[in-house]
Amino acid sequence: MTQSDESFIWYELMTPDPDAAARFYGAVIGWAIAAHSDPGAPGGVDYRMIVRGDGSHAGGVLRLGAEMIAGGAHPGWLGYLYAADVDAAVDAIVADGGAVHMGAHDLPVGRMAMVSDPQGAVFYLMNPIPPAGKEKRVSGVFSMTEAQHIRWNELAAPDPDAAIAFYKKHFGWEQEGGVDMGEMGQYHFVQKGQEGVGAVMPMTPETPAPGWYYYIGVDDIDRAVAAVTSEGGALLHDPMQIPGGEFSVVGSDPQGAIFGLVGPRKG
Known part of the structure; x- marks a missing residue:
């Protein structure tokens, strides 16, 4: 890092x-x-x-x-x-x-x-602190396209507009584009320079608390979903298709940590 x-x-x-x-x-x-x-x-x-x-x-x-x-x-x-x-x-x-x-x-x-x-x-x-000899290397933990990386950062906030203003001010983010979710409100995309960061959305009744939720890239959403349940985790909803044709789902691991998955459907 x-x-x-x-x-x-x-x-x-x-x-x-x-x-x-x-x-x-x-x-x-x-x-x-x-x-x-x-x-x-x-x-x-x-x-x-x-x-x-x-x-x-x-x-x-x-x-x-x-x-x-x-x-x-x-x-x-x-x-x-x-x-x-x-x-x-x-x-x-x-x-x-x-x-x-x-x-x-x-x-x-x-x-x-x-x-x-x-x-x-x-x-x-x-x-x-960069390792010696690697001062110019940048973090590679986030990628919007690659499996086994965090691919999306999603903030659930009671007041999305105030949240966007906060992260713009303190981290230099921008906000452009989004999706109308009807009664749930707007899903706002946020960017850092030319790179996508993720999105800010209104809290839903199912959201346990305001917070950042992270979507991990997988090679096959159906394989990964099957592994979640077989390994003792739980799914909060069924996989949903997202813009671009891939699928996402939110779940919790056996200890209760909430996470998201995103990836293609290969079956």
Whole structure:
């Protein structure tokens, strides 16, 4: 993970059982999750890397310990947004009504903080330290087209217009295009420069809380859906066709972390 002009530079699964997560996401996505904590993880933290089939990292897995759970942490996926100055970004977000959940601090991989936007969507801020000799390499965890990458970032917000204004101001995003969802309102596409980031949509009655939801690319949506149920996960709805001809679905893993899948139907 290195400095990048991309908005999302890393993704993290928080779970009480990384070994179970490895079995589940291995079957559904094709990822390999390390059997042991990364040697570079801070002392006492069980943090494992997610490896794609091409050998590159797709993100990380943080084991939720009893103390974290007692403090309110729960299974879920979180994204990391790039910030050149983490401390200044935290101050600006708080000044606009956001909140700090973990103050800015240094790790061997960079400086980071955990915050939420004014409507409660939680995310990390990070300015990563590039590995020696790879200072110009950019993050490759997000791709709008490739399987085993996060392909879409979707924000469910009580006030989508306010959310769009917030991310425009703090991260330089743009908003162009969208889909009319009828009574559910507008589905707004958001971009960073010429690249798509994802979308902002109104919360629905089924949405548990304001937040970012991440869609993982799969090679075959029907194969992946079958693996979700056979491996102990659950589907929140049936696969739906999306613009472009592919299909998407939202589900939860056996520990309760919500995720999305997107990919072609090959059957």
